[in-house]
Amino acid sequence: MKFSCEKALLSSAVSIASRAVAAKSSIPAMEGILVEAGEQLRLTGYNLETGIRATVPAEIRERGSLVLSARLFGEIVRKLPDDVVVFTTQDYTVNIKCGLAEFNILATDPEEFPELPAVDQQNALRLPQPALRSMISQTLFAVSTNESRPIHTGSLFEVEGDTLTVVSVDGYRLALRRETFLEKRGQDTFSFVVPGSALSEVERICSGEEEVSIIQGARHILFQTGDILLVCRRLEGEFLAYRNAIPRNNPIQVECVSRSLLSSIDRVSLIISEKLKSPLRCVFGDGQVSITTKTAVGDAADQCPISGDGQGLEIGFNNKYLMDALKAAPAEKLRLEFTSGVAPCVILPAEGEESFVYMVLPVRLKAG
Secondary structure (H helix, E strand, C coil), rough: EEEEEECCCCCCCCHHHHHHCCCCCCCCHHEEEEEEEECCEEEEEEECCCCEEEEEEEEEEEEEEEEEEEEHHHHHHHHHHCCCCEEEEEECCEEEEEECCCEECCCCCCCHCCCCEEEEEEEEEEEEEHHHHHHHHHHHHHCCCCCHHHHHHEEEEEEECEEEEEEECCCCCCEEEEEEECCCCCCCCCEEEEHHHHHHHHHHHHCCCCCEEEEEEECCCEEEEEEEEEECCCCHHHHHHHCHHHCCCCCCCEEEEEHHHHHHHHHHHCCCCCCCCCCEEEEEEEEEEEEEECCCEEEEEEEEEEEEEEEEEEEEEEHHHHHHHHHHHHCCCEECCCCCCCEEEEEEEECCCEEEEEEEEECCCCCC
């Protein structure tokens, strides 16, 4: 195998493929990147859960394939001078030259590297990268880390008409985002669940303004954008019936500026820590909300102006869960809806379409 390639392009592709490399594996090849020089230069990382393949423009003189240690290969390429990298192999010895720098390292047999699963297309859709990126970043925080319900360790992607809805739940909160997409192939309505770990990588590869294709197979999902494709397994099981879980027609409704409420909560949260946990006590009055908390360090209080009458509703929240929802909400003005002090708080846009819904469950407050 022999090829030459721009250092910056190779370095970028190595770092992208490395994200799907197994940190530790009983199969040494899986701790490496599969380098294939054929029609194009392809770099693949695969940990049996998620696979990422990056295609790089290169001048290929001799075809071939090998597996290189992801850690070592990545470090070498990153620290090479900004020049053209010339890559030559002799059996399992790889010679890497760039400027005056030269390395000879050992490679592994590509036969030991597992093949990326083929995705048999059942349904597909296409949307802009920025739209998918924001949908993931604004819902990923609510994905469960509890392995006892594996289905909720991913986000539900639901396609209906020309709308894509992404939903994440973890038992304490729910995050929902809606967007219209550009194109669809297959059934009119379909859904699948993508693991949260894979979505973190999808968010990172959607770094531009191009389009991204999502292809649903029987057991896997394929995300493709530009020269990068990501394959991950689908999560199987019964996802929460989220439409029934979100309480509607809530009698108490107030509006607020998200940044103002977030700042107030942030200030009061200064005396809360991992060791000193305490709920926020929120009292929604007419035109303002009072936020207080008490820990062994002391107590803190703040007030934030709101529009509407909260009817003196007293409700407790985990400060982190409420802040996560407020940070993710992509609107300046929010509507907060309540039924009682023990029912969930529903957060919606105060104006325009209902492109997002967040729900945070309250914490029981001690008397006084």
